[in-house]
Amino acid sequence: MSHPVSPLALQTYPDLPPIAGVRLATAQAGIRYKGRTDVLFLLMEPGTRAAGVFTRSKCPSAAVDWCREQLGGGAARALVVNSGNANAFTGLKGREAVARTAAIAARAAGCAPEEVFVASTGVIGEPLDAGKFEGVLEDCAGRAGSGASHWTEAARAIMTTDTFPKLATRRARIGDTEVTLNGIAKGAGMIAPDMATMLSFVFTDAVLDAPVLQHLLARGTRQSFNCVTIDGDTSTSDTLMLFATAKAGNAPVADPANPRLAAFAAALDDLLIELAQLVARDGEGARKFVTVEAEGAVDDASAHRIALSIANSPLVKTAVAGEDANWGRVVMAVGKAGEPADRDRLAIWFGDVRVAVAGARDPAYDEAAASAVMQRPEVTIRVDLGLGTGRARVWTCDLTKAYVEINGDYRS
């Protein structure tokens, strides 16, 4: 189960500051893994508001169903995340397991079960024994804290095939008040931009109502997690939630378009992009971090679909793994996207090297220069459709033998 840390991991993890109103702890509940933490329990003080975006899968996990139901209330007091078992496709037992988890957490947090949010990640189809949380969450509540190490441990506890913990933090002003945002995420396979993708949780001390949070989160998702793809596979459990504890004391802002929220929204967008990129950097078996930029499309949505077609193509991704400047496969991926494209106006770059222009190989094409680009750990593939002003950017990783290895024996 344990794989070497991705070569694309950042050198250091940030120290996350405390968020007023948030305390957290992790534990070993023995869900599946041995000798590592597998549960995160996070407590939030009364007044905390929540927003969330979830997988668009038609077969969502029991936890996703639960969170969607509870979001109507807009209030949150606790979050339970376990790794090792997704509690997805577990039928009635799955629903019961979530309800029991929420009940145990509610007792430990001193709140109503409807104020508890739950997320699970790991194997699909295995019943989750919620009884394993009995005692564990209560113990967590007793020793929960808000130090930097608590955040790092939280990011570790929710990992499955991830090879490094994913954390990010930002500060922003709402009016004259400084607020803080902390986020954690986990990937690393079954990632596709058909939604929030994977698990990620963001916390802020800002005073913001649930509808405002929901608006900002949905908007930020479009430019971040919905622009990341590892393998085009959409999890049953994708969950991205944003919690605001209302401790910062800023004057509330009811309209998400109010300019007073601009700095906060920008900080949130930026934090979500950082977390999303960390997910791509830890794609299963990843050796290259790939940015795909599409421009000159008829509109942004078309550019997005073309960029994803490139980023999801197994032939493009294996070429990147092989450090092969095989732009013919980029042409193929543009062509199969089903979007407006004119072969004879298409231009393609690897990094700064233009390899194709006007529907043919660039006359000045330099194989050595293109190869040098491909040998770097970070590769940008850019296409210009030459049709309009639509543009998009997505992030992915290469497809390596290690991906096959990791996913060929995950369950055994």
Next chain:
Amino acid sequence: MSHPVSPLALQTYPDLPPIAGVRLATAQAGIRYKGRTDVLFLLMEPGTRAAGVFTRSKCPSAAVDWCREQLGGGAARALVVNSGNANAFTGLKGREAVARTAAIAARAAGCAPEEVFVASTGVIGEPLDAGKFEGVLEDCAGRAGSGASHWTEAARAIMTTDTFPKLATRRARIGDTEVTLNGIAKGAGMIAPDMATMLSFVFTDAVLDAPVLQHLLARGTRQSFNCVTIDGDTSTSDTLMLFATAKAGNAPVADPANPRLAAFAAALDDLLIELAQLVARDGEGARKFVTVEAEGAVDDASAHRIALSIANSPLVKTAVAGEDANWGRVVMAVGKAGEPADRDRLAIWFGDVRVAVAGARDPAYDEAAASAVMQRPEVTIRVDLGLGTGRARVWTCDLTKAYVEINGDYRS
């Protein structure tokens, strides 16, 4: 470039009978490969009619453009197929290369260039030097024949990463007249069912007009080549053509729905399915031949999309490679298809072993039995959506390290 023969290859290749009005030969034109044939020249007598279906890519190859233009005439006298260079995304030079190829072929065949069809497969973006056909096609015309070995050699000459030649033959009656169908195909990567997929050519001595041929070919494609996927990547060059030499002497049938054509249509469908399955059996790096059956969907089109979602999922395909009965990933793939699905009505089988029912693991689930199924070289994954009567069947292969290896160093 050379890879071991797929373990899924059939033990023997069929001996193809002559088709009256068809002669063929192969040669080494030195397009790219050394020490092997790389060009097929096939001559057809006057009166031959043609039909074709081609890639839906927005960036088709120059050869595909050419064939589409010439099909309007409905008449065919020659076919030139080269491997090693796809002549795709080669701009004006590519168009000139096709025109020159057709001119050389027309001279050698004694026909008009508009009666020559051309197909190219191999690397994208490299200019094709049509001058290499000069002399070669004339020489082919001189020694062209119609024996079984000619057909086998033809199937070999068009191979790229294929590890075995793909041939099939059928006989059928139109009225009282027996007619013959011969087909060849090549895969094996960049295969996706967004069209005819890859190169395949079918020949018959039947007397049938071009519109009838086109109707039968388009219909047959839907249940054969459009049901095969290797990697979800659609080639710029996908070409499937059907030629009828009109030598068999059957009474012509003008209406494709005429019952007198039923036996011929069935034989054609059957031959196309055999060729399509051969392509999946030779998927790059394939170790398992996978049939995905979706039933109980709201309609056939929905079932087809769900089956393809399963067949294209990297996580499902790596699980098959790992002989892992990981039905959770099948749930995921159903969920991400975007088609109507109700998690709690879903049932899943690996072979004859029902692993999941009513939205959860089958209570009688037997891991050993499921594992035994996965260890076979041919695996059937079946899902029942429980919603309606829509059904579909597609064929694919597993995703192995060898796929990554083959595609990571194809160009170098």
